[in-house]
Amino acid sequence: MAHPRAGQPAQPEDLVDLPHLVTAYYTLEPDPDDVAQQVVFGTSGHRGSALDGAFNQNHILAISQAIVEYRAQQGTTGPLFIGRDTHGLSEPAWVSALEVLAGNDVVAVVDSRDRYTPTPAISHAIVTYNRGRTEALADGIVVTPSHNPPPDGGFKYNPPHGGPADTAVTNAIAKRANEILRDGGSAVQRVPFARALRAAQRHDYLGAYVDDLPNVVDIAAIREAGVRIGADPLGGASVDYWAEIAERHRLELTVVNPLVDATWRFMTLDHDGKIRMDCSSPDAMAGLIATMIGTPDRYQIATGNDADADRHGIVTPDEGLLNPNHFLAVAIEYLYTHRPSWPAGIAVGKTAVSSSIIDRVVAGLGRRLVEVPVGFKWFVDGLINGTIGFGGEESAGRRFCAATARCGPPTRTASSWLCWPPRSWPSPVPRRRSGTRRWLPNTVRRRTRGSTRPPIGSRKRAWPSCRPTR
Structure with a gap:
């Protein structure tokens, strides 16, 4: 309770x-x-x-x-x-x-x-x-x-x-x-x-990291889309980085709360009544969620980080805090259908406690699934040697192999979520629905009339029927 x-x-x-x-x-x-x-x-x-x-x-x-x-x-x-x-x-x-x-x-x-x-x-x-x-x-x-x-x-x-x-x-x-x-x-x-x-x-x-971002993320696509982004460091180490990313890459990105206070007095309590910078917890992220829902025109998408910024949560005005498993599923599908240079045998990594919807997406892609215990360290060898193309866990941490030469051009994993909609859209989160095929039915919204990019789910493929597990 x-x-x-x-x-x-x-x-x-x-x-x-x-x-x-x-x-x-x-x-x-x-x-x-x-x-x-x-x-x-x-x-x-x-x-x-x-x-x-x-x-x-x-x-x-x-x-x-x-x-x-x-x-x-x-x-x-x-x-x-x-x-x-x-x-x-x-x-x-x-x-x-x-x-x-x-x-x-x-x-x-x-x-x-x-x-x-x-x-x-x-x-x-x-x-x-x-x-x-x-x-x-x-x-x-x-x-x-x-x-x-x-x-x-x-x-x-x-x-x-x-x-x-x-x-x-x-x-x-x-x-x-x-x-x-x-x-x-x-x-x-x-x-x-x-x-x-x-x-x-x-x-x-900071300088080295921010300068190198365009080599792994399509920053130009995010900038050209003009999406209004809110970034909440949750009082953690990413506070200076978000501000520098916004300035150097000319993004419409605002640091929601730049305060650093080792007591974290500005946080909301987590599920157990403790202060915890858990960006996958709706209780710990309640402040950012309230900002997004209460002022939906302020940001189109927002993100929160844990204290060392190796995890993030995604918040939208209409959905609140996204289920990390749903984002993982969309990210996996997008990467593995937009990397033609990747070897056919390159696998997808997930932790044992992540949703089975990922299994279904991977099966639909015809890819091999590698399931590991909880902890991102279990993905490292596969990412380094190129046998795994993406590793993610439900605690909102993930990594793909785009930093290596074998993985092709800058990834749109992150930027696809930020550059997809025009400014007038209520949410930058795509919806997967094509005929009777559907997955993530209540979590992501499909692209609507007026788009110049095809929706993520528009390509023809015999997808299995997938519903998010609870």
């Missing part, structure tokens, strides 16, 4: 005490024999709260040292790109990590603007640096607990492929980190922060 205040604005009693939280990070020492206080990598990184003894300085020192040792064993001798999100524990953990990296003579690369860095920007930096290289490869660290509540911290490692580390990697790092904790941290090599910061290199994560 949902919390009675789910979807309602946070109150003072809901807010984390930031000074108390940061003090706990530095002063509480985890018990290495307590399972709840050990280093454990979940679907993406080690997460926990300093208040519970699950994310404290000793954890980060141990994990950072374990990463240093692991990358040395793997022969990863290039720079390490490191960034942080807007959580209250992220900067303290970022400082601790830099001290260890410098203490081990690892070249850390920090943001030249001394600002927040989304996970995709770190991945982009790693992939860009390593392209064409076979040695001295780079890797990265992102200090973020993703969408988790304000008291939480998170720490994740990205190997040279740029994506999240797989289980074999994280198990090795966690095992070594826990050994270091049990040994009282004697293996940790660190230097004072001032020295570590002087040793770090600078990189314009």
